[in-house]
Amino acid sequence: MFNKILIANRGEIACRIIKTAKSMGVLTVAIYSDADKNALHVQMADEAIYIGPSPSRESYLLGDNVIAAAIQTGAQAIHPGYGFLSENADFCRSCAKKNITFIGPPVAAIEAMGSKSAAKNIMEKANVPLVPGYHGDDQSSEIIKKAADDMGYPVLLKATAGGGGKGMRQVWSEQEFEEGLAAAKREAMSSFGDDTMLVEKYLTQPRHVEIQVFCDNHNNAVYLFERDCSVQRRHQKVIEEAPAFGMSEELRTQMGKSAIKSAQAIGYQGAGTVEFLLDVNGSFYFMEMNTRLQVEHPVTEMISGQDLVEWQLRVAAGEILPKTQKQLVLNGHAFEARIYAEDPDKDFLPATGKLTLLQTPIESKHVRIDTGVCQGDEVSVYYDPMIAKLIVWDESREKALKRLSKALSEYRINGVTTNIDFLYNLATSQPFMDEEIDTSFIEKNNELIFNNKKQILQNELPIAALYLILTMQHQAQKDALKSSDSNSPWHNANAWRLNEPYIHSFALAHNETEYNVEVEQKKYVSDVYYSLNVNGEQFNCQGSLNNDLLITTINGHRSTTTVSLINNSINLYRENGVFNFIYILPDCGQHDNEDGHGGLTAPMNGTMISVLVKTGDTVSKNQPLVIMEAMKMEHTIKAPSDGIINEIFFQAGDMVDGGAELLAFSEQISVNDEA
Ligand code: MV4
Numbered sequence: 001m002f003n004k005i006l007i008a009n010r011g012e013i014a015c016r017i018i019k020t021a022k023s024m025g026v027l028t029v030a031i032y033s034d035a036d037k038n039a040l041h042v043q044m045a046d047e048a049i050y051i052g053p054s055p056s057r058e059s060y061l062l063g064d065n066v067i068a069a070a071i072q073t074g075a076q077a078i079h080p081g082y083g084f085l086s087e088n089a090d091f092c093r094s095c096a097k098k099n100i101t102f103i104g105p106p107v108a109a110i111e112a113m114g115s116k117s118a119a120k121n122i123m124e125k126a127n128v129p130l131v132p133g134y135h136g137d138d139q140s141s142e143i144i145k146k147a148a149d150d151m152g153y154p155v156l157l158k159a160t161a162g163g164g165g166k167g168m169r170q171v172w173s174e175q176e177f178e179e180g181l182a183a184a185k186r187e188a189m190s191s192f193g194d195d196t197m198l199v200e201k202y203l204t205q206p207r208h209v210e211i212q213v214f215c216d217n218h219n220n221a222v223y224l225f226e227r228d229c230s231v232q233r234r235h236q237k238v239i240e241e242a243p244a245f246g247m248s249e250e251l252r253t254q255m256g257k258s259a260i261k262s263a264q265a266i267g268y269q270g271a272g273t274v275e276f277l278l279d280v281n282g283s284f285y286f287m288e289m290n291t292r293l294q295v296e297h298p299v300t301e302m303i304s305g306q307d308l309v310e311w312q313l314r315v316a317a318g319e320i321l322p323k324t325q326k327q328l329v330l331n332g333h334a335f336e337a338r339i340y341a342e343d344p345d346k347d348f349l350p351a352t353g354k355l356t357l358l359q360t361p362i363e364s365k366h367v368r369i370d371t372g373v374c375q376g377d378e379v380s381v382y383y384d385p386m387i388a389k390l391i392v393w394d395e396s397r398e399k400a401l402k403r404l405s406k407a408l409s410e411y412r413i414n415g416v417t418t419n420i421d422f423l424y425n426l427a428t429s430q431p432f433m434d435e436e437i438d439t440s441f442i443e444k445n446n447e448l449i450f451n452n453k454k455q456i457l458q459n460e461l462p463i464a465a466l467y468l469i470l471t472m473q474h475q476a477q478k479d480a481l482k483s484s485d486s487n488s489p490w491h492n493a494n495a496w497r498l499n500e501p502y503i504h505s506f507a508l509a510h511n512e513t514e515y516n517v518e519v520e521q522k523k524y525v526s527d528v529y530y531s532l533n534v535n536g537e538q539f540n541c542q543g544s545l546n547n548d549l550l551i552t553t554i555n556g557h558r559s560t561t562t563v564s565l566i567n568n569s570i571n572l573y574r575e576n577g578v579f580n581f582i583y584i585l586p587d588c589g590q591h592d593n594e595d596g597h598g599g600l601t602a603p604m605n606g607t608m609i610s611v612l613v614k615t616g617d618t619v620s621k622n623q624p625l626v627i628m629e630a631m632k633m634e635h636t637i638k639a640p641s642d643g644i645i646n647e648i649f650f651q652a653g654d655m656v657d658g659g660a661e662l663l664a665f666s667e668q669i670s671v672n673d674e675a
Pocket residue numbers: 131156163164165166200201202203204206207208229230232235277287439440
């Protein structure tokens with residue numbers, strides 16, 4: 001076994017590889033760019049080498065510098081992870097020249113799979129099933145059209161130089177063929193500088209089912225079952241699962257054996273993935289082979305109980321496969337959701353920013369989080385904006401899916417927009433739960449997954465209102481405990497005065513609609529309940545809040561909701577989706593004293609965080625004056641007009657009761673106002 005390896009990658013996969021290497025007693029060397037100098041993978045490694053400026057092409061992709069770092073630190077092997085140099089034949093060759101083990105397949109295997117059409121030719125010779133079609137050298141339109149006519153429409157034209165969904169064109173009838181072929185060739189020539197085409201029978205509802213294979217250097221090969229990766233958006237995987245639902249043992253064995261045949265056809269060694277299209281009738285067809293460890297490998301680890309990175313190190317060090325096919329047992333079901341800093345409401349535009357809050361679900365044998373970032377890290381523009389992979393496991397798909405939605409509802413991220421709510425809506429959508437899934441799942445269910453545009457509210461509004469009220473009360477009680485002054489208003493235990501007909505009112509917005517909420521707290525014997533009026537509709541409510549679990553009874557209907565409050569955004573994670581509400585802060589009260597001077601009052605109970613002005617200051621309209629904190633939110637109180645600060649009644653650190661006068665303020669009518 002190696003004494004020391006260098007990880008030629010960053011982020012979550014680098015951390016993940018380091019974890020396994022450490023468990024095996026193998027020393028680790030990280031490489032890092034300017035942007036990653038404080039990154040988690042650098043902290044986790046035994047040593048680290050600066051590799052260059054932040055752009056990958058000036059750092060992580062410079063193979064010679066990576067090899068130099070390995071030589072400098074005495075690393076015997078390099079693990080490329082995925083992406084970056086992981087399928088770069090030249091890099092693999094350079095490692096061999098420098099006598100450094102490349103933890104991956106032989107360079108010949110990488111090259112064989114580098115071209116889609118070459119790969120198909122190899123698989124055809126190995127009797128691996130291909131989609132019916134033509135991928136010959138004769139590119140005359142007559143030949144290609146004859147193949148299309150013979151197999152029947154619809155057909156799919158594919159540029160052999162394309163890949164990952166680029167350079168594909170559907171042709172639905174013989175009449176459209178000539179124009180379709182001409183257009184596909186034009187696009188291929190402009191995109192890839194090569195208009196060589198292949199034509200295949202178009203599978204209209206295929207699933208993307210891939211087989212994890214592993215081969216050692218002693219002619220042993222096994223498959224570690226399959227993954228269904230059909231839920232993709234623009235050929236980027238979003239949620240993956242293992243095993244594939246509805247897979248018979250017979251079909252699993254057929255696909256597994258076919259995958260091994262594919263691997264052996266190219267003298268494969270190490271971890272590999274053979275991707276198939278699975279048709280609705282159970283036929284499967286070779287799509288492509290990936291000669292690296294995949295992003296989604298953790299779901300295979302969860303159902304097989306194997307550590308695939310450990311297998312990679314052992315096989316690269318010349319050991320035989322740790323398990324035989326018979327010793328591999330499929331147990332349970334796993335999902336992986338890729339948590340990204342991106343904005344689903346802005347066509348998944350990548351988001352950047354500082355992770356000011358990063359709270360994860362608790363990890364267990366059911367919940368695994370592979371991440372490369374910590375709270376406080378920046379999500380930068382230089383790299384893939386993946387924040388983490390959330391992996392869950394349970395005994396069945398249904399149980400695992402419940403784990404997934406619960407874990408997603410417990411993920412708290414502030415500072416960057418994420419796709420968590422999109423993932424939650426997807427995971428809790430009926431078609432996903434009912435396994436109505438093929439590669440067009442997201443586009444077919446787009447409305448449903450983005451349903452927050454037209455959610456039908458049942459009790460979500462009073463539930464959100466009750467959540468706010470209970471949060472304010474908990475906050476007031478905590479503040480009361482902090483205050484030593486027994487006469488302080490905080491000692492009335494909660495700011496929502498009991499036994500007094502005290503009506504609180506505030507507003508909640510949902511999908512650009514504002515709802516006015518009036519809350520009256522009542523007491524019946526020992527029971528506290530709330531009478532809510534929401535836009536004229538009356539709700540009789542009770543509730544209890546325990547961390548992020550809210551139990552409510554609304555007009556007799558009891559239910560449990562996972563809740564989150566970040567800034568003034570409330571999320572209710574319910575079985576039928578996530579509901580977002582914006583708490584609209586009451587304006588800070590502005591009133592005129594008898595002497596004509598005005599004052600500014602606190603909109604609610606809170607703590608003074610900072611006072612930005614001093615007595616006598618002349619201020620302009622909307623100038624920030626003080627900042628309060630209430631209900632985990634910061635509220636900046638601003639000048640309502642040009643004016644003078646006459647007196648300030650609180651200093652930073654003081655607790656402030658809702659309605660208390662914060663400062664005395666005289667409006668100053670500026671000259672041009674009088675004109
Ligand atoms: C297909 C197909 C339907 N019929 N080939 C997409 C990219 C590349 N991996 C192959 N792809 C497809 N090839 C035939 N004959 C549908 C797709 C396809 C797809 C495949 C896997 C995962 C996601 C996909 C999304 C769109 C189309």
